[in-house]
Amino acid sequence: MDKTQFLDELALKLSGLGQEERQEILADYMEHFAAGAASGKSEQEIVFDLGSPDEIARDILAERGEIPTGEEPYYVPRPVVRKKRGVAGRMWLFLAMLIPNLVVYSLLLSFWGVVVGFAGSTLGFFLTPFGFVLDAVLNQNFELYKLFGTIAVVGLGFIFFVLTMWLAKAMVTASIAYTNFNIHLMKGESKHV
Template sequence: MTHTEYLNHLEKHLHQLPEQEKQEVLADYQEHFEMGMLEGREASEIAKDLGHPRDIAKEVYLQFRIENAETNKSITNLSQAILSTMSLGLFNLIIVLGPAIALLGIYISLWAAVFSLYVGAIGVFFVTSSSGVQLILLQLFSAMVLAGLGIMLTIGLIKLGNMLYQLFMKYVKWNVKIVKGENYV
């Protein structure tokens, strides 16, 4: 395979990347070919050493998604990083997707509990019909306690969400290192 064919195949497989990122990657691989040819190597030998363009594109796309998820924190970016990680192999489908679904389920159920505290506060204050000042004060106090718990848990869940996001990004990076066979200590 000539270096032009190789770069064309690589460009075709990099279609998911933004244009600027794609051009940087192509320039890097153009440089690999130029340096190799200056050393007297054949283009086919250089292409063989570099690996298949499809595999390179998967790794580049994965790195792009991980970096994007770290700099622009959102569930969408995290999901894209997870899906890109799973493209490395079937092993990752179980090892990465399983914990992601479990943590997401637990996190959503915690938010449901907080929501129920807010609904309970409204229900205790407005729904119960009572007579007497003591009962009204008890209702008011109960509603304030439930709302206060809801507010405290909301703050805690926001902080927990940020922490889980960071931990899961570390887990994804660690998993990528294992799959690539890098030192993961």
């Protein structure tokens, strides 16, 4: 709802009053819009601050002993203002979350250890051909089964590489998501992700 709609609806709701009194009330609300615009508020924010024209008209008519018209009320939702968490609240929340955070971050760290282990295994699998060549040169012995074994191990290295990449991506996502959850929780924000 913008300024024009608000003032038109208010004028309609106050139609039971005299012309001069209605114009005076509307002039007061135009001043509210001018003051709000000067402070940088949008017309919608000013309407939120003022309330619905129906409620305003009911209050004004009730003060004057007039009976408000039986029209359908217009609902203007008000923004929810959340109270910021103080130092004591943050300290209590920190202590309450200390044990769960120690457990979860320990689990995350151990899963990161698994990722590093898979990465090390992958590197070892990919270095196997160098070991095969070194063995063949130093022992001056080329055996076919070792060649096929080396090829199989390199193939296993590719499988481990894909698995390692998938695990690393999952762990980055999980670590960032849990850390963001804690940040939002400590700030007192309602959206935790």
